[in-house]
Amino acid sequence: MKKHFIVLVSVMLLWNTTVLKANVTLPAIISSGMVLQQQSNVTLWGTAKANAKVTVQTSWNQKVYNVNTTKEGTWRLAVATPKAGGPYKITFNDGSKLVVDDVFIGxxxxxxxxxxxxxxxxxxxxxxxxxxxxxxxxxxxxxxxxxxxxxxxxxxxxxxxxxxxxxxxxxxxxxxxxxxxxxxxxxxxxxxxxxxxxxxxxxxxxxxxxxxxxxxxxxxxxxxxxxxxxxxxxxxxxxxxxxxxxxxxxxxxxxxxxxxxxxxxxxxxxxxxxxxxxxxxxxxxxxxxxxxxxxxxxxxxxxxxxxxxxxxxxxxxxxxxxxxxxxxxxxxxxxxxxxxxxxxxxxxxxxxxxxxxxxxYGKQGIVFRGPVYKSLEITGDKAVLSFDEIPNGLTAYDQKLISFEIAGIDKVFYPAEALIKGKTVVVSSESVKSPVAVRYAFKDRAEGNLYNVEGLPAEPFRTDSW
CATH class of the missing domain: 3.40.50.1110 (SGNH hydrolase)
Structure with a gap:
């Protein structure tokens, strides 16, 4: 009786091991609670028994996909997703079912x-x-x-x-x-x-x-x-x-x-x-x-x-x-x-x-970029800056513009006064009578407050290449 029991246990262990090896295994990111990209052919992948067939069924359309595993037991396939919605489930089966549920499409x-x-x-x-x-x-x-x-x-x-x-x-x-x-x-x-x-x-x-x-x-x-x-x-x-x-x-x-x-x-x-x-x-x-x-x-x-x-x-x-x-x-x-x-x-x-x-996503009317430096014009002792991405002009929200510097041919930069004039910024300093270059927020600790009217900031820039 004892011998028969040992044989039975051995058979059960072998059967369990085979089933475990045959079970579909998925990467952590393909699991219950996930979101799949809508209206796409999304990739699913995992492992199962070597040289076996895995079926995958998606509940949003009840479509069944079939894929054969490699000799290493890996598999990969693409499934079509609908418009956003859920929750749905995906059933994987290689003889033993694995259900991934609470799946959203979005x-x-x-x-x-x-x-x-x-x-x-x-x-x-x-x-x-x-x-x-x-x-x-x-x-x-x-x-x-x-x-x-x-x-x-x-x-x-x-x-x-x-x-x-x-x-x-x-x-x-x-x-x-x-x-x-x-x-x-x-x-x-x-x-x-x-x-x-x-x-x-x-x-x-x-x-x-x-x-x-x-x-x-x-x-x-x-x-x-x-x-x-x-x-x-x-x-x-x-x-x-x-x-x-x-x-x-x-x-x-x-x-x-x-x-x-x-x-x-x-x-x-x-x-x-x-x-x-x-x-x-x-x-x-x-x-x-x-x-x-x-x-x-x-x-x-x-x-x-x-x-x-x-x-x-x-x-x-x-x-x-x-x-x-x-x-x-x-x-x-x-x-x-x-x-x-x-x-x-x-x-x-x-x-x-x-x-x-x-x-x-094509939501027209939402502005996503601030003023972008375009050109410099010198007028006497003033430097006039022009910008792109300013359809309605510039603003500092009633604050004085900060972090502008100006330099002459000696390449020495001095703190400058900057004023918004129409769609330009006019920069000057009493220390620079013949300006050549302007920098804005061009230091590690220099904050900026130049915006387009839509409220997006200009990035740090310089007009020189020194």
Whole structure:
């Protein structure tokens, strides 16, 4: 009897092991509570028994898809999504069913970068988020889903994550990116569809860590550690491998990016690195040139490399010309002199949303860009600046214009008086009788207050190339 019992147990264990091996396994991002991009062919993938057939049924149309696994047991397929709605469910079956439910169809965005993107609604130690409690009071919204990628590093590309989709409420939102969440909330309110927002951000990181090593070919202004060196978060590729690679292929509408402070040491190539990073990400996603909206860093009393900050401003601005379907948010008016993490993340989220609502979703009438320097004309002892993106003119909201400087042929800049005259700004100084060049907010700690009438700020600029 004992022998028969042992045989029976052995058979049951073998059967259970076979079933477990046969079960469909999905990546963390494809799970209950997720949001899928509407009106798209979204990619689903996972593992199952080797050389087996997996059927996938979507409840929004009851369509059944069939896919064969590889000899390694992997599979991948595309399913068509309808207009926004839900909740729905998706049933996976390789002989054993797996049901993913509470699935919404809507808009999906990825937000990435360093600490200003990572900064949660609850704030950092002694560093608040403006109006955080009011934001949290408004957080209960089942139509917003949050997916926060854990902070990790890897020398090799990873496929697994320890993360899950969460419904938006005060408890989940307080831990989530203040910029990313508020952007999602604005879209959800204005578009009236479910919104999924994916956070993959890590404070104090270089852009090189978010890039593939292949996309860094041709650049030589960063450190490459020895293979035997202990891994660090700013090693090239390590954040891409651990925090981006596992979600590549999950259909998104676009990406938000807030990073740059850590690259103030090597600003001259930053625009080209941004372009290389975005190009590589888009190629790997294989979903066209999705929009890439990003934030220009804010003024601050930087403790080192302060003289490089204006050069980083310029590089971030140049990136718009290098990256198709991109746009930059200016934050020169909402920085902080006491922290590198400005508390007003609401205005940043709104300015990102302006780009998305007009440029991506076609909401005409919403202005998304501030005054852009166009030309300089010297008239006697005055410099007259002209701008694009000012259909209704300029304003400083009854305040005196600040952070303008003017120089003559000696290249010495002096604080200047600046006055709005029609659609121009007239700049002068008693110290400069024959002006040659003008700079605006072109220092690390220089705030700006020049806006178009629609309320968007001009970015820092200079008319010289000195």
């Amino acid at each position: 808009e999906v965005w990825l937000c990435s970068g360093q600490s200003n993107m990572e900064m949660p609604v609850k704030g950092y130690a002694n560093q608040p988020i403006l109006n955080s409690n009011e934001i949290l009071m408004d957080a209960d919204e089942p139509g917003i889903r949050l997916f926060r990628v854990e902070k990790k590093m890897s020398k090799t590309p990873q496929t697994q994550l320890d993360a899950k989709w969460e419904s938006a409420d005060a408890a989940s939102v307080k831990e989530f990116s203040a910029v990313g969440y508020q952007f999602a909330r604005i879209l959800q309110k204005r578009l009236k569809v479910p919104v999924g927002i994916i956070q993959s951000a890590f404070g104090g990181t270089d852009i090189e860590a978010w890039m593939t090593t292949s996309s860094l070919q041709g650049f030589n202004d960063f450190k490459i550690p020895a293979d035997t060196a202990k891994i660090a978060k700013n090693n090239p590729g390590v954040l891409f491998n651990a925090m981006i690679n596992p979600i590549i292929g999950y259909s998104i509408k676009g990406t938000l990016w807030y990073q740059g402070e850590n690259n103030r040491m090597n600003p001259l190539t930053y625009d080209k690195k941004m372009a290389a990073m975005v190009k590589q990400w888009r190629q790997l996603w294989n979903s066209g040139e999705w929009p890439f909206y990003y934030v220009q860093i804010a003024p601050n009393v930087y403790k080192d490399h302060a003289d490089q900050i204006p050069l980083l401003y310029e590089a971030q601005s140049r990136a718009m010309k290098l990256i198709p379907n991109s746009g930059m948010v200016v934050s020169v008016d909402v920085g902080s002199m006491t922290t590198i993490h400005p508390p007003d993340k609401t205005i940043i989220s709104k300015r990102l949303a302006y780009w998305a609502l007009n440029n991506t």
